[in-house]
Amino acid sequence: MIFRNRSLARLGAAALLASGVFTAMGTPAHAAGTETDLALQAVVGMKTTANAEGKFGWVKISNMGAGTPTELIVKADVSKVDFDKALISPFTEDCTMDGDGRPELVTCKVAKEDIPGPGETAEVLVFVVKNPDAAREAYSAPVTFSIESPDDTDKSNNSATATVEITTDSGVDLGVVVQDVKTRFDPEAEEEQPAAPLRPGDSAIVFGQVINQGDLIGKGVKLTFRLPEGVTFAGPVEACTYGADKRTAVCEDKAFQFEPQMVLFLPMPVVVDKGVKAPSTLPGGSLEAEALGSLPVDSPLARKSTRSTIGKAEVLSAADPRFTDLDPTDNKDDYAVVVAAGTGGEGGGGDGDGGGLPVTGAQTTLIGGIGGAVLVAGAVMFVVARRRRIVLVTPGDEKPTA
Incomplete structure (x- = not known):
């Protein structure tokens, strides 16, 4: 079963970004992609306070190589998340959610103008949205994030597991x-x-x-x-x-x-x-x-x-x-x-x-x-x-x- 990102966007916007903020910045186009080394440096901002509706964190990506990739995909394995309690998902303008009856894998394509060039950095938003009716107690779950690109020459630094925490603090x-x-x-x-x-x-x-x-x-x-x-x-x-x-x-x-x-x-x-x-x-x-x-x-x-x-x-x-x-x-x-x-x-x-x-x-x-x-x-x-x-x-x- 495939869940298109439009429903995800509506849910995230209604639950979190109704009180949220987007930032967009014009950046110059990169040159044609060549072999490079993309690295998923960290996933941050995965812990919420008691009275917040939710928050957004970031997947931090660095280009450690000499070329600009032609394509960049960010994935999140959310198979261990109870979606009755929380919505956890990366977000770009082009995302899909796959799963057999429930979301298990989120796949998001990063816009070409947002792909980092040599030495540059990029952040991909991650929604952490609580279900106020079901998340009254502390809850945590592991989510594994990964990046993929056909131009990436080193796959050893392409994934990281973060613990999403819904706290009562x-x-x-x-x-x-x-x-x-x-x-x-x-x-x-x-x-x-x-x-x-x-x-x-x-x-x-x-x-x-x-x-x-x-x-x-x-x-x-x-x-x-x-x-x-x-x-x-x-x-x-x-x-x-x-x-x-x-x-x-x-x-x-x-x-x-x-x-x-x-x-x-x-x-x-x-x-x-x-x-x-x-x-x-x-x-x-x-x-x-x-x-x-x-x-x-x-x-x-x-x-x-x-x-x-x-x-x-x-x-x-x-x-x-x-x-x-x-x-x-x-x-x-x-x-x-x-x-x-x-x-x-x-x-x-x-x-x-x-x-x-x-x-x-x-x-x-x-x-x-x-x-x-x-x-x-x-x-x-x-x-x-x-x-x-x-x-x-x-x-x-x-x-x-x-």
């Missing part, structure tokens, strides 16, 4: 996703910019996303950015301290309240060194998020403004044994910076290759003391439904919220 649950950086962007420009490859000397934006999928407010947040060698931060951002080499930034706001189902969108301006060899892919970038404490969502002391003081609210310290990020597996994401051949210039100069989605100007309000207004790439889109709040944490002029 409450907590903060931060998740981080960072896209590979592939296009140049000038944050000082006042006009629309055509999407174009990133080259030595160009400016760009590292787009990070942090989401609280837990059922407690994160009291205070600490964000640690690391850039690949050959890339440096373009300028100071309020509430951030920088390493001597300008490749590490630690941004901390002890008063910020990171509410459940809130998303922080984090564009950080960077510059590629003029002397970087091109074409090349620069690995080693990462973003890690940490909540410094927690606060119950129904506390009368939980403030609505992200800039007011907390007063006498009881806040649990991260050192308190009662506080923990319930699922720390997805608190950090790695990314690469992809540099194309050719000569760029300071602030995103150089000859343009044209095409792609335009970059549009959008003024955003400061939230949590780490951000301000900045021009944000229109190629990055959040589709937001009920109860989901988005917070943009961006460099620029500080403007308090109303």
Whole structure:
């Protein structure tokens, strides 16, 4: 029996993404595929808090070879999952579910433009959706994920087994996703910019996303950015301290309240060194998020403004044994910076290759003391439904919220 992904999409969207968020980012097309080595690095974000409807995690895939595959398939063996209690499934636009009377194997084809090139990374969404009528007690089940490609020369690193956990515990649950950086962007420009490859000397934006999928407010947040060698931060951002080499930034706001189902969108301006060899892919970038404490969502002391003081609210310290990020597996994401051949210039100069989605100007309000207004790439889109709040944490002029 074959279950087409349309029914799966409806179920996942109704149960989880009704309060969820999709992210799509335009990326340049890859060259024709050749032999390569794809690796399934990890499956993260498979543990839910007690009062969350569900969450999404990620299958993390890296291209460790010298070529771009022509095709990539992600599979999940869900034969040991009780679907009366939970729906567990990877998700792309092209998925099927196979089984004899019940789902046993999910097969998803990754869109060609999302297949990672040499040195690049990719994340495939995984839904973890609870049945509220049947998942009132703790439940766990193993799910084996695998990747397949006709161009993959090493099958030894193509699978991983993760334990999906439906818990009765409450907590903060931060998740981080960072896209590979592939296009140049000038944050000082006042006009629309055509999407174009990133080259030595160009400016760009590292787009990070942090989401609280837990059922407690994160009291205070600490964000640690690391850039690949050959890339440096373009300028100071309020509430951030920088390493001597300008490749590490630690941004901390002890008063910020990171509410459940809130998303922080984090564009950080960077510059590629003029002397970087091109074409090349620069690995080693990462973003890690940490909540410094927690606060119950129904506390009368939980403030609505992200800039007011907390007063006498009881806040649990991260050192308190009662506080923990319930699922720390997805608190950090790695990314690469992809540099194309050719000569760029300071602030995103150089000859343009044209095409792609335009970059549009959008003024955003400061939230949590780490951000301000900045021009944000229109190629990055959040589709937001009920109860989901988005917070943009961006460099620029500080403007308090109303």
